[in-house]
Amino acid sequence: MGETYIARSTAIAARMIGGEMMIMSAVDSTFFTLNEVATLIWQSADGQTPLSEIVTKRICEDFDVTPEEAQRHAGQFVTELAQHGILLVSDQPFGSTTSSASPTP
Amino acid sequence: MSLLSEMNEKALALGIPLSVHLDLTYRCNERCIHCYLDHDDHGEMTTAEIEDVLTQLAEAGVFFLTFSGGEVLLRRDFFHLVEYARRLLFNLKIKTNGVMIGDKEARRLGELGVEQVQLSVYSHRPEVHDAITKLPGSLNRTVEAIRRLKSHGLKVTIANVLMTANSFDNAGVIALANELGAFYTVDPTITPKIDGSLSPLALRIPGHELHRVFRDPQLVPNVEEFCAAPSPPSQDVMDGYPCSAGHTACYISPYGDVFPCVQFPLPTGNVRQQSFLDIWQRSPQMAEVRSIRARDLDVCPSCAHLGTCTRCPGLAYLEGNMRGPSSADCEKSVQRTGIPAANISTGMVALPHVLVQIQTRA
Numbered sequence: 001m002g003e004t005y006i007a008r009s010t011a012i013a014a015r016m017i018g019g020e021m022m023i024m025s026a027v028d029s030t031f032f033t034l035n036e037v038a039t040l041i042w043q044s045a046d047g048q049t050p051l052s053e054i055v056t057k058r059i060c061e062d063f064d065v066t067p068e069e070a071q072r073h074a075g076q077f078v079t080e081l082a083q084h085g086i087l088l089v090s091d092q093p094f095g096s097t098t099s100s101a102s103p104t105p
Numbered sequence: 106m107s108l109l110s111e112m113n114e115k116a117l118a119l120g121i122p123l124s125v126h127l128d129l130t131y132r133c134n135e136r137c138i139h140c141y142l143d144h145d146d147h148g149e150m151t152t153a154e155i156e157d158v159l160t161q162l163a164e165a166g167v168f169f170l171t172f173s174g175g176e177v178l179l180r181r182d183f184f185h186l187v188e189y190a191r192r193l194l195f196n197l198k199i200k201t202n203g204v205m206i207g208d209k210e211a212r213r214l215g216e217l218g219v220e221q222v223q224l225s226v227y228s229h230r231p232e233v234h235d236a237i238t239k240l241p242g243s244l245n246r247t248v249e250a251i252r253r254l255k256s257h258g259l260k261v262t263i264a265n266v267l268m269t270a271n272s273f274d275n276a277g278v279i280a281l282a283n284e285l286g287a288f289y290t291v292d293p294t295i296t297p298k299i300d301g302s303l304s305p306l307a308l309r310i311p312g313h314e315l316h317r318v319f320r321d322p323q324l325v326p327n328v329e330e331f332c333a334a335p336s337p338p339s340q341d342v343m344d345g346y347p348c349s350a351g352h353t354a355c356y357i358s359p360y361g362d363v364f365p366c367v368q369f370p371l372p373t374g375n376v377r378q379q380s381f382l383d384i385w386q387r388s389p390q391m392a393e394v395r396s397i398r399a400r401d402l403d404v405c406p407s408c409a410h411l412g413t414c415t416r417c418p419g420l421a422y423l424e425g426n427m428r429g430p431s432s433a434d435c436e437k438s439v440q441r442t443g444i445p446a447a448n449i450s451t452g453m454v455a456l457p458h459v460l461v462q463i464q465t466r467a
Contacts, residue, residue, distance in 0.1 A: 011218045013196035015168045017123075018115045022168060024196050026218040029260075031108045 006078055007047030007088045027085040037063060038077055045087055047094030051078065116353045121166040122385055124354040126367050129155070129186065130175040131359055135202055135238040139268050139305045141298045142175065149359040152182045154377065156189055158357065161381040163193040173200035175359070184213055191217045198223065203250030204243055211250070215257035222254050223262040229277030237270055251285050260288070267293040267318065268308040279323055291324055297423050299370055315440040332441050338412040343400040347418045351394035355385065365394050369419025371427065394418070394427070403429045408447035410438040
């Protein structure tokens with residue numbers, strides 16, 4: 001299975017308030033708060049680091065969770081945020097000429 | 106409780122200024138007859154100063170940011186500042202009259218992810234709207250701007266300020282908003298000028314007109330509920346604070362002055378002399394505003410309307426006492442319910458003010 005790369009959309013508003021990341025989509029004005037783990041994934045979404053590496057090196061090292069479980073939850077989280085245009089998902093690093101990102105907000 | 110309400114509660118508990126209204130300029134290309142501003146430039150903040158303020162606001166936890174004026178597009182650095190603000194990930198709302206928004210400007214605002222653009226439309230009739238703005242052709246230019254903004258995917262709100270010159274035109278503006286696919290908000294609030302001059306108040310619509318506005322089903326979704334007699338105030342109401350001004354929101358003028366709200370011109374500091382957070386966290390004036398609870402007010406705790414009144418502490422301040430009644434809201438409560446207000450029945454204040462803001466989706 002290929003790698004998944006994630007990047008933060010610019011079509012959002014976001015702020016860390018009281019330890020929680022608040023995010024509003026400019027696409028559909030949906031409002032989200034991210035917990036600590038989700039915030040870590042969000043902050044690590046640089047478009048260059050594979051999601052699997054974010055999970056193993058950032059999540060599993062900081063939280064008491066198995067790689068399989070973390071990968072499953074991370075995948076669900078990324079899918080949900082991508083549906084609202086908050087995260088961009090690609091099978092190539094962003095900036096690569098062959099990357100195919102989805103969705104396009 | 107919605108996520109947004111939770112966010113507000115958290116911001117209040119942590120002392121975070123969730124919303125800031127920043128006027129980029131008081132200069133304007135319209136001369137609206139009811140405007141509360143002096144349009145001369147008395148030394149606006151520079152681009153670098155505003156960038157610094159925006160960075161400070163982001164670090165302070167501000168999420169909702171409004172750029173307003175004056176006419177914001179009169180600043181040559183307007184789009185640079187919008188871009189700068191969006192890079193800092195603010196939820197950005199723009200207030201403009203739209204007369205300088207062509208297709209290029211509308212597209213750019215869409216590209217930059219501006220959350221919403223609000224434009225004032227006073228009437229669907231050009232002769233009425235243009236007579237209020239004193240700019241010939243302004244209604245047509247504002248409406249064209251709305252069409253362009255909508256075509257580039259922006260959310261647009263039409264703000265319809267009601268005054269003596271247009272008090273019967275709200276139905277026509279609602280129809281226009283529907284045609285344009287814009288949200289609609291009506292506001293019969295005419296405030297004193299920011300320098301304290303009361304001259305605009307002569308334009309306020311009279312009480313019987315306010316009575317009609319409150320019972321207009323196009324403006325009020327549930328008239329019976331909205332105009333119902335108030336319940337006796339609970340302990341929670343007595344312990345409550347009046348509004349978000351100074352608690353989770355504040356206003357910054359083009360000259361760097363920080364006030365609790367655009368309608369509450371109590372000087373609390375200036376970002377050219379102090380950091381924003383220093384003012385927000387340590388200003389004695391902000392602390393005084395925050396200390397006021399409903400039970401501490403003069404007159405109001407004995408008023409039947411305390412639990413439902415939209416008393417504005419800023420307008421009370423402009424009347425001379427931030428703990429006193431805001432007579433505009435007293436009048437509103439009386440016209441809404443038909444029940445006397447404490448200060449009006451006792452003859453302490455009896456000014457023919459009106460203040461209400463009703464929002465409905467067009």
